[in-house]
Structures are given as C-alpha cells and as structure tokens.
Amino acid sequence: MMVSGKQINSRTPSTMMNQPKFSAKQILLTLSALITLTLSYANGFATLATDMDRPQRCQLERIYKMAGYNCANLNLKEIPQSLKSNLQIFDLSYNRIRDLNRQSFARYTDIKYLYLFENMIQNIEEGTFSDLTTLEAIDLSHNALKSIPLELFRLPILRNLYVASNALHDLERDLELLEKPIKAPLQVLSLADCWLTRLPNFGILPDLWQLNISSNPMTELDIDHFSPMCHLRSLDTNNTQIPICACQSITTELTARRVTLINIHPHCKPLFATEQNICTQGSTTTPIAPSSEYDQCMEVRKSRKLDTEAKTAWLKISLGVLGCILVFSLVLYCFHKRNAKTMENNNKFSKSPPPPINRLGGEASIVENGKREKLINDCD
Incomplete structure (x- = not known):
C-alpha cells in the first residue's frame, strides 16, 4: 500500500503481537541441535564409506581347541584358497557359491565341520569331498541341490548330515548306484523340506x-521304511503329510521301539476307539513282524557290541599282564639292590687290615700306639 510515495507495512500491530518471539537461549539451543545433527549425519556417511572401503576377509577363530575360519556372509562366489590349510572348522554359510569342484577343498583335507548352508549350490563335481576323510559333520541345507553327493556316504567318520530345504528329486535314482551298506556311520540325518514322498533307501543305518x-509330502511312507534304522530314537514329522492309517501304524510301531516322536499329527495318536476303527475295519492285521533289514541292522549292532566287549576284555587282560610284569620287575629290582648292598658291605669288611697281634703272650691283643717301645724294653 502506497501513501504519498511511501510504502506502508501491511501487517497491523495486532498481527505483530501474534508472532512468536525467540529468546537468545532458544536460538542457541536450536543452533546447537542443528550442528550436532549435521555432524552426526556427516560422521555416518564417513563411517559408511570407511566400512565399504575396508576389505572383508575370513576371520580366523578357535572353537573348542580347534582352528577354524568364519567366512560367513561375505558374498563369496567360490571357496577361498589363500587360508591356512590346517583348519578344522570351515563356515561358508550365507554366501553366493554356485559350484563346487575337486579343487574347492583340496587344500583343506583336515576339515571336521563344514557349513555350506544358505548358498546357491547347484553343481557338485564328483570327488569334491572324497579327500575329506576327517569330516564329521556337513550342512548343505538351503541350496539348489537335486541330490546328495554319493561320496559323502563313503566317508569313514561322517556322523551328521544336513540337507534340508533342497529339492532332492534325483536322490532315489542316484541311490541305486550307491554301494550298501554305506561306510559313513550316520547318527543325525536331516531331510526336512526336500520334496520327498517316501524315505530314500540308504540301506541299513545301524548308528542313526x-x-x-x-x-515333506510323505504320501508313500510305510513302517517298513524305518526297518533299516533299528537304533532310531528321535523322529521329527512336523508338517509332514502322512496318510492317517500309515501314520497310526508308524506311531504304534515306533512307540513300541521307544522312539520319541516330535510334532506328530494328532490323528496319528487316536484317542477314541472310533478313530482307531477307521483303519482296522475290514482288515485282519497281525502284529508287525521285524523285517529282514531290521534283523540285519540288529545283527550289525550286536556284532559291534561283541567286538567292543572283546576289545575291552583284551585291553583289561593286557593291562593286567603288564601290571604283573611291572610288579615282578619291581620286586626283582628291590632284591637286586639289597643283594648289591650286602655284597658291598661284605667287600668292605674283607678289605679292612687285620689288627696287630701280640705274639709274646700267645693271645691276640691289640698293641696300642706309643706302648710298642715299652713292650720291647720289657722283653730285653
């Protein structure tokens, strides 16, 4: 608004009165907060840049007195070959590894525990794990495998095998080429979420x-599939699609074998007679007799038990004989030391000079030193 060539402020005094007033203290606090926020924001970018520039490497660790490398979550696409070769624990989980070949673990033949879960492994060349004769546990879960490398079943001390969350469509076909019974003494086996309709035929597993x-959609599962596992003590069937009658039969038989059933479906343990009649009506079933595979598995376990008892007995006998030999040797040594000491004393006594004899009196008497001259004078 212009009046006589002068510009007049359009804001009225009342408008001026409504504007907020900031004190010097509030202004200083606001500026301080802005400066702190700006510095922290800048430091955040600086820290991020430093972390990105820093090379990510496998970390050497020692667990339970065993040397190992932690190479987890490093976006690796292949097995690193610049690590120490005497490692026993190798963690390669959460990476982007797709292929494994014979050179992948050629330098690391002392591995006992190998973790390869959460990768993209599709192809494993034959012979990749053949030289890992000290391998005790391997985890290949959450990969893109279609089968399990058969050489794993030939490893002499492999006890734990985890292959969960792999679409093992070719496993049954490949197992037909597997020599049975397998050499690996498997104790723990995880086949969860592997798209299996029945248990694969691994042959007898006396240690499992x-x-x-x-x-798994276990639509073809039957109690006979558990016959080769005569030592089975724990079975996890969570979210497994087993037919009702087959599941009841499996539950009854495995419970009689003292197997702990984990996450079993409620219809596998019928509470009422009407539920049991669903599978028993019109059938003349008899108690399930042990199959030949179950008997064979038990024979293997009995023979191992006898071998262990025989080895223990021979060990006790050997220790007893060794103890008797040690005691006899100790007694001979004590006698020898005593005889040697006696002979030494006798030799000392025989070598001592005889005492002087007084021939004048006809009786042996000791002549004292200093009286010899007096004795001679008396004779004169």
Missing part, C-alpha cells in the same frame, strides 16, 4: 538315532 523328515 535322530531323523528329521518334516515338511
């Missing part, structure tokens, strides 16, 4: 005590 077949 824990089995996980959860999240």
Whole structure:
C-alpha cells in the first residue's frame, strides 16, 4: 500500500503481537541441535564409506581347541584358497557359491565341520569331498541341490548330515548306484523340506538315532521304511503329510521301539476307539513282524557290541599282564639292590687290615700306639 510515495507495512500491530518471539537461549539451543545433527549425519556417511572401503576377509577363530575360519556372509562366489590349510572348522554359510569342484577343498583335507548352508549350490563335481576323510559333520541345507553327493556316504567318520530345504528329486535314482551298506556311520540325518514322498533307501543305518523328515509330502511312507534304522530314537514329522492309517501304524510301531516322536499329527495318536476303527475295519492285521533289514541292522549292532566287549576284555587282560610284569620287575629290582648292598658291605669288611697281634703272650691283643717301645724294653 502506497501513501504519498511511501510504502506502508501491511501487517497491523495486532498481527505483530501474534508472532512468536525467540529468546537468545532458544536460538542457541536450536543452533546447537542443528550442528550436532549435521555432524552426526556427516560422521555416518564417513563411517559408511570407511566400512565399504575396508576389505572383508575370513576371520580366523578357535572353537573348542580347534582352528577354524568364519567366512560367513561375505558374498563369496567360490571357496577361498589363500587360508591356512590346517583348519578344522570351515563356515561358508550365507554366501553366493554356485559350484563346487575337486579343487574347492583340496587344500583343506583336515576339515571336521563344514557349513555350506544358505548358498546357491547347484553343481557338485564328483570327488569334491572324497579327500575329506576327517569330516564329521556337513550342512548343505538351503541350496539348489537335486541330490546328495554319493561320496559323502563313503566317508569313514561322517556322523551328521544336513540337507534340508533342497529339492532332492534325483536322490532315489542316484541311490541305486550307491554301494550298501554305506561306510559313513550316520547318527543325525536331516531331510526336512526336500520334496520327498517316501524315505530314500540308504540301506541299513545301524548308528542313526535322530531323523528329521518334516515338511515333506510323505504320501508313500510305510513302517517298513524305518526297518533299516533299528537304533532310531528321535523322529521329527512336523508338517509332514502322512496318510492317517500309515501314520497310526508308524506311531504304534515306533512307540513300541521307544522312539520319541516330535510334532506328530494328532490323528496319528487316536484317542477314541472310533478313530482307531477307521483303519482296522475290514482288515485282519497281525502284529508287525521285524523285517529282514531290521534283523540285519540288529545283527550289525550286536556284532559291534561283541567286538567292543572283546576289545575291552583284551585291553583289561593286557593291562593286567603288564601290571604283573611291572610288579615282578619291581620286586626283582628291590632284591637286586639289597643283594648289591650286602655284597658291598661284605667287600668292605674283607678289605679292612687285620689288627696287630701280640705274639709274646700267645693271645691276640691289640698293641696300642706309643706302648710298642715299652713292650720291647720289657722283653730285653
């Protein structure tokens, strides 16, 4: 608004009165907060840049007195070959590894525990794990495998095998080429979420005590499939699609074998007679007799038990004989030391000079030193 060539402020005094007033203290606090926020924001970018520039490497660790490398979550696409070769624990989980070949672990033949879960492994060349004769546990879960490398079943001390969350469509076909009974003394086997309709035929597994077949469409599962596992003590069937009658039969038989059934479906343990009649009506079933595979598995366990008892007995006998030999040797040594000491004393006594004899009196008497001259004078 212009009046006589002068510009007049359009804001009225009342408008001026409504504007907020900031004190010097509030202004200083606001500026301080802005400066702190700006510095922290800048430091955040600086820290991020430093972390990105810093090379990510496998970390050497020692667990339970065993040397190992932690190479997890490093976006690796292949097995690193610049690590120390005497490692026993190798963690390669959460990476982007797709292929494994014979050179992948050629330098690391002392591995006992190998973790390869959460990768993209599709192809494993034959012979990749053949030289890992000290391998005790391997985890290949959450990959893109279609089968299990057969050489794993030939490893002499492999006890734990985890292959969960792999679409093992070719496993049954490949197992037909596997020499049975397998050499690996498997104790823990995880086949969860592997798209299996029945248990694969691994042959007799006399050492297996824990089995996980959860999240599988086990439409062809039968009690005979558990016959080769005579030492089974724990079975996980969570979210497993087993037919009602087959599941009841499996539950009854395995419970009689003292197997702990984990996450079993409620219809596998009928509470009422009407539920049991669904599978028993019109059938003349008899108690399930042990199959030949079950008997064979038990024979293997009995023979191993006898071998262990025989070895223990021979060890006790050997230790007893060794103890008797040691005691006899100790007694001979003590006698020898005593005889040697006696002979030494006798030799000392025989070598001592005889005492002087007084021939004048006809009786042996000791002549004292200093009286010899007096004795001679008396004779004169």
